[in-house]
Amino acid sequence: MIKIENLTFKYRNSKKNALENIDLIIEDGDFVGIIGKGGAGKSTLTYAINGIIPHHYQGDYYGSVKIDGDDTFDKNPSELSLKIGSVLQDIDSQMVSSVVEDEILYGLENFAIPKDEVEQRLSSSLKELGISSLRYRTIESLSGGQKQKVAIAAILALRPKVLLLDEPTSELDPKSSVQIFQLLRELNKKHGITIIVVEQKIMLLSEFAEKLAVMSEGKIVLNGKVRDVMKHSSELESIGINCPRVVTLSNRLIDRGVDIGKVCINLDEAEVMARGLIHG
Amino acid sequence: MKGFLDYVPGNSFLHKLNPLTKLVLALMICVACFISENHILLVAIILLNLAIAKAAGILSRGLMLLKGLTKISLVIFLLQLLFIRGGDVLITLPLNLLITERGVAMAFVIVLRLIGATMPLALMLSITQMNDLSNVLVTKLKIPYKYAFTLTTAMRFIPIFANEMSGIIEAQASRGVELDTRNIFKKIKFVLPLCVPLLITSVKKIEGSAISAEIRGFHLRTRESCYKGYPIRKSDVGVMFFSAFLVFSAIIISGV
Ligand SMILES: Nc1ncnc2c1ncn2[C@@H]1O[C@H](COP(=O)(O)OP(=O)(O)OP(=O)(O)O)[C@@H](O)[C@H]1O
Numbered sequence: 240m241i242k243i244e245n246l247t248f249k250y251r252n253s254k255k256n257a258l259e260n261i262d263l264i265i266e267d268g269d270f271v272g273i274i275g276k277g278g279a280g281k282s283t284l285t286y287a288i289n290g291i292i293p294h295h296y297q298g299d300y301y302g303s304v305k306i307d308g309d310d311t312f313d314k315n316p317s318e319l320s321l322k323i324g325s326v327l328q329d330i331d332s333q334m335v336s337s338v339v340e341d342e343i344l345y346g347l348e349n350f351a352i353p354k355d356e357v358e359q360r361l362s363s364s365l366k367e368l369g370i371s372s373l374r375y376r377t378i379e380s381l382s383g384g385q386k387q388k389v390a391i392a393a394i395l396a397l398r399p400k401v402l403l404l405d406e407p408t409s410e411l412d413p414k415s416s417v418q419i420f421q422l423l424r425e426l427n428k429k430h431g432i433t434i435i436v437v438e439q440k441i442m443l444l445s446e447f448a449e450k451l452a453v454m455s456e457g458k459i460v461l462n463g464k465v466r467d468v469m470k471h472s473s474e475l476e477s478i479g480i481n482c483p484r485v486v487t488l489s490n491r492l493i494d495r496g497v498d499i500g501k502v503c504i505n506l507d508e509a510e511v512m513a514r515g516l517i518h519g
Numbered sequence: 520m521k522g523f524l525d526y527v528p529g530n531s532f533l534h535k536l537n538p539l540t541k542l543v544l545a546l547m548i549c550v551a552c553f554i555s556e557n558h559i560l561l562v563a564i565i566l567l568n569l570a571i572a573k574a575a576g577i578l579s580r581g582l583m584l585l586k587g588l589t590k591i592s593l594v595i596f597l598l599q600l601l602f603i604r605g606g607d608v609l610i611t612l613p614l615n616l617l618i619t620e621r622g623v624a625m626a627f628v629i630v631l632r633l634i635g636a637t638m639p640l641a642l643m644l645s646i647t648q649m650n651d652l653s654n655v656l657v658t659k660l661k662i663p664y665k666y667a668f669t670l671t672t673a674m675r676f677i678p679i680f681a682n683e684m685s686g687i688i689e690a691q692a693s694r695g696v697e698l699d700t701r702n703i704f705k706k707i708k709f710v711l712p713l714c715v716p717l718l719i720t721s722v723k724k725i726e727g728s729a730i731s732a733e734i735r736g737f738h739l740r741t742r743e744s745c746y747k748g749y750p751i752r753k754s755d756v757g758v759m760f761f762s763a764f765l766v767f768s769a770i771i772i773s774g775v
């Protein structure tokens with residue numbers, strides 16, 4: 240369980256708080272989406288979870304972040320990485336090797352994975368992302384989307400208990416983005432891996448995530464089950480997040496007093512609602 | 520000289536050598552260059568460099584390096600020509616400048632040395648993966664991983680900087696900034712302000728790499744962590760002997 244209590248953080252040589260009074264609990268097995276517009280503090284929040292803050296970036300730090308009861312202050316990011324696998328936002332600078340195979344090997348070596356297990360982990364994580372054919376390519380020769388998949392494969396090979404991804408689909412086409420989220424769902428459902436994903440595409444989150452944390456100016460302004468958060472479509476609009484059309488539509492119907500039961504958060508639900516209205 | 524250091528994949532005899540052997544070969548070629556004052560030997564070493572490039576399937580990069588280095592050398596050659604004096608005066612120039620016999624001979628030596636000693640290092644980096652290099656530094660030479668990682672990360676970023684720099688220059692050129700001016704001071708005046716953003720992005724990139732290493736278990740790594748083995752084979756021993764032979768001949772021929 241990840242327990243963030245009253246966390247406030249200001250980067251050194253920065254004037255305003257990047258995080259302000261964050262309270263957030265993420266249970267084991269959750270699938271949480273974090274959304275908010277540019278500069279809201281999403282990446283900073285991920286740094287606070289994987290220990291980059293306070294171990295790499297210093298600044299004014301109040302409150303606490305506990306991973307299964309351990310304060311992130313007491314464990315360095317490498318120790319935390321045994322539990323939490325992170326994919327960073329900047330894909331280029333997170334590569335530490337010049338060839339794909341070595342990039343995946345890097346973490347496996349550091350974790351001292353037994354040698355007879357390494358090959359299996361390497362090939363299966365490449366396969367899960369559908370990039371087995373890229374194994375011997377140089378990183379430099381890859382497209383942005385391919386690099387993004389390599390970055391995810393490198394973390395997946397480490398089999399973390401928690402997967403923390405910062406905008407993992409920013410360089411991907413719509414089809415690959417959906418595939419990544421399908422993979423995340425599978426990891427979550429089949430292997431019980433906790434998924435925390437920062438994502439700008441609200442459609443993906445409303446389809447795949449179970450919970451949503453909405454950030455604005457360093458604060459978490461809305462937090463809860465996706466459906467509950469989606470009820471507040473006008474608040475979301477006011478902080479610069481455009482809800483999916485079906486959400487806006489069903490919220491409007493509810494406001495006008497039409498009895499449709501609950502907010503629809505995806506197309507399937509909208510279809511059921513429309514049929515209900517037509518036949519009922 | 521865009522992209523003159525990044526890794527070129529391949530399957531040649533040289534690619535397959537132990538990274539340590541490649542490092543030794545490159546360093547010994549450098550040493551041979553610095554020992555020798557013999558023009559013919561220095562030219563032979565440069566030809567050897569090209570032969571190595573050919574054998575590794577990167578002849579075009581070898582030639583590109585040679586061309587780039589020759590351009591730089593031209594300036595150095597002219598300076599040395601004027602500053603080193605000795606032996607017969609060949610030409611007397613205005614402003615009390617002399618071109619002497621020894622000046623010509625030494626200027627050639629210095630320039631050939633520069634070319635002969637820079638090429639093997641660049642070629643070595645082109646056919647060696649940085650991870651492999653840092654792994655042998657740690658396992659064979661017992662250098663702490665922290666230093667090996669810093670060194671190889673810095674080297675890995677050189678080509679990235681070079682690419683970024685040429686990107687910035689192209690962007691400026693397309694906006695009509697004239698960077699092709701012959702006047703070296705003007706050129707510096709144009710390029711200097713461009714270096715600041717480059718420096719900032721570079722520092723950010725290196726920081727990103729360090730963070731990425733940290734969250735993938737950097738601090739957990741031990742000397743035994745390395746997955747690939749780096750055996751020293753017969754071919755490696757052969758190349759090491761060849762390197763020693765090279766230095767030895769340079770000593771004999773130059774009579775040091
Ligand atoms: N290293 C740093 N030093 C100082 N200030 C920083 C640093 N990194 C981020 N900030 C500031 O902290 C605030 C939050 O940034 P953060 O990167 O967490 O936002 P974000 O929500 O991830 O944005 P984006 O969607 O653009 O990735 C911003 O105001 C930013 O300028």
Ligand SMILES: [Mg+2]
Pocket residue numbers: 281282283328405
């Ligand atoms: Mg961000």
